[in-house]
Amino acid sequence: MTMAPPTLAFLVLLIPLASAVLIALVLRRRGGLASCVSLAAAAGLAVGAAYLALWGGRFSFHAEWFRLGEFSFPIGILYDDLAALMLSVVAVVGLCVHVFSLGYMRDDTAKARYFGGLSIFMFSMVGIVLSDNLFMMFAFWELVGFSSWLLINHWHEREAASDAAKKAFIVNRVGDVGFLLGIVLCYWRYGTVNLGELGALSASGAIFSSRAIPLLLFCGAVGKSAQLPLQVWLPDAMEGPTPVSALIHAATMVAAGIYMLCRIQVLMVPQALTVILWVGTATALYAALCATIQSDIKKALAYSTLSQLGYMVAAFGLGSISGGPGPGVASGVGAAMFHLTTHAFFKALLFLGSGSVILGCHHEQDIFRMGGLAGRMKFTFVAFTVGVAAISGLPFLSGFFSKDAILYLAFANNRPVFAVLAFTAALTAFYMVRLWRVVFLGAPRSQAAGHAHEGGWSLTAPLAILAVLALVGGYAGLYGHAFSGVLSLVPEAVGADHAFIFATSVVALLVGAGTALVLYGKRAAERGEGQAGPPDALERGAPVLFGALVRLRSSFDRVYDYYVAKVQQRFALVLNFFDVIVLAGFIIRGAAGCAGLVGLGARALNVGRVNAYVCWLLAGVVLLWALAAR
């Protein structure tokens, strides 16, 4: 291949766009062909990404897209190890999800729209990854929001899907208000939003002292990565097709917030990092608590995603370890990106596994109506088990290494956070083993589960690839030196610390998994069959605790619903009343009547007469004018 790497990078960006355009223009009614085009684009992207990562070198490139006055909108590519790692993750998971979708969406009536949406998503996501400046990143940031809307909305006949898509877009835009403001202020304050130039400024000794700018930019991550208090859209987003949940709402788009933080690491100041740290920690704990009471397989995984994203954000917020490699927040970046990578593999695996389960059980999503699938869906069972083991932190699987790095960083930098994250690790093991036990073991609890069956190769092949990655993805040596700029930053515990962290994580795993196995063990499973009472053993055993968790889970939505329905909507109606009645009716019409009362002229009494309108309009103008111009 003789193509210059920057050209190849642009090609990687534009291939999925070309696929989306082609599908939108000519393949709208040709679902089969559209899926092939989209799959080919994803494969091309994967090949390009692999070539770039291994042999493309590292480069940056930019050009002016347009200019107005002193402002020049740049487009450019910054391809460093960070971008290379993220692009590889997006490419691998993207390709797996495309293949899985061939089987999962085989009988869908709007296949072309679905695959076109996947392509437009890949385009937008690759754009975020490659952007060398925040303006360009913001443009693609909005576009992933749009593709997310499009794909959540796929089954738009269902009101729930339509509402969830709307909610996701709007909540993301709330975060984007801060993000955009942060970008704009950064531009005026530091004179550039180019990531390379910001890095150079910081290296040359310029001090980035603003607390507001990194925190405003973080708002964008709070929206996109669904951190507290904007996490409410992600569980609802599970209304989308399951492969979409795997790609967008688990592995890539929601991780873009963490990636963005790593891109702007030079702007961070300690106070901002503290806020980021606690937001992430609180999200990790809150979401893990919510995950323990879910009966919908996808929502359980969604809350688990939230919790793991909280881990990554917290890792970033922990900043650098004293005496660790690299400047600034390097250790945090290493730990966050490492966990992002392994999480992308095992969470995509879990979601696709749940997709296989859902399809096998004829679109049943309630885990208490499954059971005993291990025997009927052996392949999915094995793959899902690998995912569960990885996320729970079973030693020597991918999740174990990345989670340990975060726990070690917390142990070294902030003990309270360490305690919370270790407890969350136990909760993680609990809710994942609970899910696994209830879905795959015991006896089938419904007709559908009894007749479950494995899907075709397009469903199993991606599971196999992702399962392998979830097994071995934690060994940094696997990647050669391709991403060493990031992975060498991962903090590694040594000596007594190492033993302590190892012990903590094994204890967390044993306690969490053990509790789940006891609570949802054989007796509980047998009792559930055909008997009165709630199906969840926790709900039967500790109804008070269960009720408290349910209230905790819905508290945010209740507050927001109250705000939207009772505050915003009423305020809008009052303003509308003001606009229609007071401004248009009273001031313009009624003013004429009032004028007559004060005796300013009998003619003005004639409400609705042209003269009165003109007089009062002019009077208003004169009044405003007098106020402003003396």
Add this chain to the structure above:
Amino acid sequence: MNHPLTDPLLISLAAPLAAALLLALNLPRRWVAGVAWAGFLVPALAALHVWWHFGAAPKQAGYAFLSEYGVGVPSLGIGLKLGLNGIALPLFVLAGLVGLAAGLVALRSGAERLRGYLMLLLVMQAGLMGMFASVDLFFFYFFHELALIPTFVMVGVWGGRDRTYAAMKLTIYLTVGAMLSLVGLIAIYVKAGAHSFDLVTLREVLAAHPLHATLQTHIFGLLLFGFGILVSLWPFHSWAPPAYSAAPSSVAMLHAGVLKKFGLYGLIQVALPLLPSGFGPWTHLLAGLAVFGNVLVIGLVTIAQRDLKLMIAYSSVMHMGYAFLGIACFSVLGVGGAVMLMVGHGLSVALLFLLATSIHQRTKTFALDRMGGMARSAPVLAAFFAAATFASIGLPGFANFWGELTIFLALAKLSPALAALAILGIVISAVYGLRALARVFFGPAPAEAAGEPAQGAPPDLGWGERLPALILLSALLFVGFWPKSISAPINSALEASAAFSVSGGAPADAAAQAPR
């Protein structure tokens, strides 16, 4: 100097007038559509032609395609002089494209007395093209009136619900606005003492001998409120929602899309360059009215709307707030952003009105509560409407995004707090845009929800409806992906303007002295 028969600017305004005259001549019925077609098509082609050749065309004081015709009152310094500078060019193209789309819609509208309707619409189209192509202030105003008066008649005669009330309100407000701005323009003419309405001459004269600052401030005030009323500056906006709601589709497209931009265009092309030091005292008032009134209050009012067409009308008022904000920044970035937003908004609001009419033809209602689930049987209509909605709420890839982004940037330089308030608008517009989109197209159909048997499913967009929508959507995407196509001429025109180089940093200082 072009020969009159090859001057694309003259052709662009003569062709619709000629078509209108031909229609008046009692042509055979089968010719009507063809003649009207040509009358709308020629200006669009002329617009694309000048856009394509603008970069290479020879320019005089920034104006290309200049030509003078001996029409006017030479003793008063009035003469028909046509030409385009970098600010007029994108709006001229906008007028051509929206005019073509509106014409295509009108031809299929099945309106009663179609011939009269088309005639008025053609006259309006000629006025719109002339308004942006005039270098002479008198004709600039004259062409605006030429476009405005047919609007009153068309709303009053061919309008929908409450058309009499809407037409009267529209007439009163816009007449007052036009009168105020006319007084301002005449004041400039008299005080400049150059005995010329030629904008280029006036610029030169007033750059050499600027008016007294107080006088500039007062004339600017007249123009600001005169033009402001025409662009629905809060609180002078209440003509807009009933008028657009009542107006027939093509008229709403042309007025909201193009004619309304006259006021902003006048501020940018006339008021700022001729009265550069008159703006300072007004910038904070304008920015305040635009942020609190147009963006926040009207934004929330838009959320409260339950009627699709009223919602689009209010959203248009809201977006004009951004354009005012760009102008209030008084910088190349802000004003340039305002022009880019004018183009984006013109295209997207015209597309929304067009599609709203298509929806109405299928549902027989504009009430959002009585719609639902149309995406099932009309996926193309849904896709177009979704694209128009996302364009109007500023999604990247559509023209509006660049306008909003540059305006926010310029505003943040002036005042980060105002920028923060203005950026809140992106949430508000997402709320009403996506809510309407979901209400019309997604979820269950209203009959199903009420448990009634479903009636015949509404049909999808036919090619006759798709063509005008495609014209507008392609332009939105073209500018969205290739912003340079309009930003380059805008930038060169604004950077050459003395107003910004002389007082580049001035508004903040001037505003500091402004009485509050």
